[in-house]
Amino acid sequence: MNFIKAWFIDPDNKTACRFLVVDAYNEPKPLSYYKRNGFIELFSAEEQEKESTNLPAEYELKTRLLYFDLIVLANK
Secondary structure (H helix, E strand, O other): OHHHHHHOHHHOOOOOOOOEEEEEEEEEHHHHHHHHOEEEOOOHHHHHHHHHOOOOOOOHHHHHHHHEEEEHHHHH
């Protein structure tokens, strides 16, 4: 994960990316991995994510959207 983050902020990388976005399995192990690596949930609650993606309230989310803001690393 550190390699990917570093690759996107390298001055020779011309992709112009600011955010890394993942669609992680909605299970404790994958979610904790991404959170340990600085990723933040795009929606603070599953209900918000369901509403945003037009899913019924009773639907069980299989994945959650998380993001990492690369500007944090670029400013170091």
